[in-house]
Amino acid sequence: MESSRPLLKVHRVFQRRNQTGKNASRMPWRVRWIKMADKLVRGKNDLSSLYPELAAEWDHEKNEGLDPDMVLPGSGKRVWWKCACGHEWKTAIYHRTAGHGCKICASRKAVLKPGVNDLATRYPELSEDWDFEKNDPLGPSDVPMYSQASVWWKCSKGHSWKNTVSHRIQGQGCPYCAGNRILPGFNDIVTLKVSYLKDWDFRKNHDVKPEMLGPGSTKKVWWRCPKGHSWEAAVYSRTAGSGCPYCAGNRLVPGVNDIATAFPELVSEWDYDRNNGITPDMVAKTAARSYWWICPQGHSYSSSPGSRARGCGCIYCAGKRLMKGFNDFASQYPELLKEWDWDKNAGIKPDEIPCNRHKKVWWTDSQGHSWKATTSNRIRGCGCPYCANRVVLQGFNDLSTLQPDLAKEWDYERNAPLKPDMITAGSHRSVWWKCHLGHSWRSPVSTRNSNHTGCPYCSNFKVLKGFNDFEHHHPELKDEWNYERNEGLSPSDYTYGSHKLVWWICPEGHEYRRSFSERHTGRNCPYCAGSKVLAGFNDLKTQTPWIAENWDYKRNRKLRPEDIFPYTNRKVWWVCGNGHHWRASVNARQKGAGCPYCHGLLPGKPHFIS
Template identity: 25%
Template sequence: MLNRAGLKAVDDFPGKATAYWLTECLVCGTVAHYRLDYIIEKVDSEKPCRACFWWQWNRSLYSGPPTVVEDISMVRLAARERGYEYLGPCFSPSMQGDPHRVQCRTCGKIEARSVGNMGGCSCRKSRARRTPPRKPGTSKLFKDSSSEYLSWWDHDLNSEQDWLTTQEKATRKIHWRCPEFGHQFVKSPASMWRCPECLKRRMSEIHSERRQYDDLSVADVPEVVVYWADERDPATIPINTFDQFMFTCEAGHMVRRRPMLKKCPVCRGQETKRALFAEAIANPEEPRMSAELAEQFHPNRNGKILMAALSPDSGRMVWWRDPNCGFEWQDTPGARDKRERLRCPRCESILDSLAYHYPDIADEWSPSNPQTAWQVRPTGQTRGYTPEWVCKSGHRWQATTASRTNGSLCPECSVAGKSKIELAYLEALSAIFPSVHSGLLIRSQKFTHARAWRPDIVIEADDGSRSVVVEYDGSYWHAEKSETDTKKSLDLIAADYNVVRLREHPLGSLPVSSDHYLELVAYGLTDDISRIVATIEDWMGKRQK
């Protein structure tokens, strides 16, 4: 597929089609990141290489060859302002409009872009989040919520178990009964919105009301024509049209609206504005914008502007101050909550970050990661790397931000999913070897059966020799897993690990033949663990020699 697209791989395949892969164009030599699914999509329609694409597109704008040479200093400045590091032109000489290689300072992705198409990396753009992400273990039961639909629950058709376990935002189907007319229907709690039968009836009533005006013009309706201010003859305009015309109102506002619109939009907006202002006076500590933006509203430099009166989409220029670094700047609430959604322009931290919503998890964010916990989102992707974490005990492991915010913990500190016998062997091996890990995730390009494996115990060698994986196969859980256990053993051996498998009686032996594989029969907690650990230690010594 890469050959068909005119590309060759620079790095190993990242493991999935949606991940960015560093490639080199066989035509122009430009090195850049592309997703495999993007390459497949473009390969039969246009050049996947963006350097070739933009070069051809730029040449198509001229009747002859371009004559103006690009000012590289201006391109470098434009790249810097849009969050990139400038790497150089894709072609020499670089004419005005030609593509250039840039690298995102946030995620490290390399792209070929012309100056006009240098709008910023997609990793820095996101939608505004109106509600904070859910904390793990904080799902609310529907019966304990303040939902207006609690009285709609049909206790006759739903089981008692449903009532006790259904969450507030559940997507499973539940029976409901309209309290006004007794209509019965099925919907999920997450999609509850009015009674479907009542809604149909109301819509039918609205259509019936409109049909009364089907043959009337604006001139035939006195309460509408009295405010007519358009140049056209109202007798020629159907009252039911959705087109807009000029009207006045009792307050003298001149607006363009539909004839059937009963209220002046300007008057309605002013009423809403007055109501919101009155609410802001009454509750000055309850802003309409997000809590994270509200805490950055400058306490001293905004004069008489009420933060509680500002709309989240307001275009009013106000002062902000980042509580972390103290940087002060001006911007509008609407602009801050769009596109890049930066928390601080100087630090390049982002809104709705992992550090803001999950400070406890962010404390375990490793300083070796290319980004800080203020620059990644709780459920977002980190392009080009899997984050490393460091727990309070000093254990290091890799996991996505989504898995951490969904409740995953340090695999070595957690005892969840680990049997008593496995923990007993872990304790015995830790007493002999200086570097022993439990639940460590191993990734290797040499694996052929899976992208990653999580062994029970890993003994790291401190002399450059092969590390040792110890797997305990309980007879109950591994009775039907011989094929998987075999694949796991072969992959780990191929990735330069020595593998020890303790197969609990009466499990059979695995078809693995290698000098780097040891299989022992185990008998659960009745074993002499120290004897088996001594056997492992002796075997490891022979393998090192």
């Protein structure tokens, strides 16, 4: 059949795949191609000639004035059709040529398998909305799922409407509950008692009643606010919160929201000559159109009333537009003109640029340095970048020129391709250095220049194994390292000048803590040196037990003879065999001093020897 038809232009038609099941609505589209002509030629490429079977279903009554031989098969025009069963529907012509027919007939032709693919079995929740009265004698078990037949439904609120079974399966519910259709007494703006209903203009809306519209309606109707202002607006815009445009200042109400009434202080700046007869009382305070104004300085400029109301004033006084002799760079900052580079700025004049210009121009100082900067930067005090050491200039502020001694320690290998004449002497950039002993380290140029810091290894700020580590300098103390208590540490990880406290063991087996610097300066075991007490070694009880026998434990409280040196001058309490208590230094006891009571050395006491 296709070969008998003339060659036509290919036309693409989208069509859903013929699928069944719950996910049918999610199935991808498939593409069908039909051929159509660019121009209608009756008797050759019209619908009646190419598709006589479709022309037979043409509804001539409803398509009055339009016949099937007057349209192309691929036309997107929606027309009326009537099948052999008398069902009427409206759809696009290309939709019919793509193979779509009467939905009702198609649904009836679907093979119904009761208990398998009927609506009641597969979607029992939809059966609850079935309108048995209007669909009598048809029931939900009498139609297959995804049927295209339009039937009656009734929601839980009693709303009755007509829809296809397939659309219900796809999720379409009650159009009244969803707000897609208006049901007076249920979802109209009168029933919902919207706040803006009081503004309804019954006089101008004589053909439209509020009971006919919902809150989301796009229909424009008339409104009247309590102040008597009348305006036209869509219902949905009122639902969204819009109100009277006159009260909001969006439309002019003389004596209420005009410039002269709302902002009388701006009237004195109104340019009557350039506004061509328009006066401030003729313009709304929020108007978007620009009008002419004259500032107190006599500058004439255009601006909208809304901008003026927000505080925007003269564009020349604010520096937003250039005016020679008033806000140009030359007139405002004549002291900077002596550094203007006239040769490199050829074609640019300082009296033709604004002070806040962001484009860079050329400058030159008394040293002959030439650089580019914006006028705004110069106004903020930014001068020559070379004199300020912000930018390097070889032979002027580079490291080689200003600090040749530091440049000698430059590590050319690790800094390649950077050289000392490519960086300023005050740069904060970290680079590599190498001292005369070959030590390599990293440090900012500014730190070396300002703090006069040198090699961190030579100055013992950093450890370098085999050079300044403690083990390298004091191998004789390696045997005194307490490996058990210094777990994870090594004497080669610290310099000999480090102040870190670590554990040591002397040849006598005493454990003590000393820093590396203390050991380096010769400070050894504090117990052997007698600077600390070690119970059982150099304490009073161990060295002179006969003196410790007179120790007064009660009056000395927590202090014990094991906690004190045998020759200290510290005074403590003693008790003799006769029960006398007295205070005396340990050193005095070592020299033979005994109980002062027993020896009669206290006047007024028994046994006193005069």
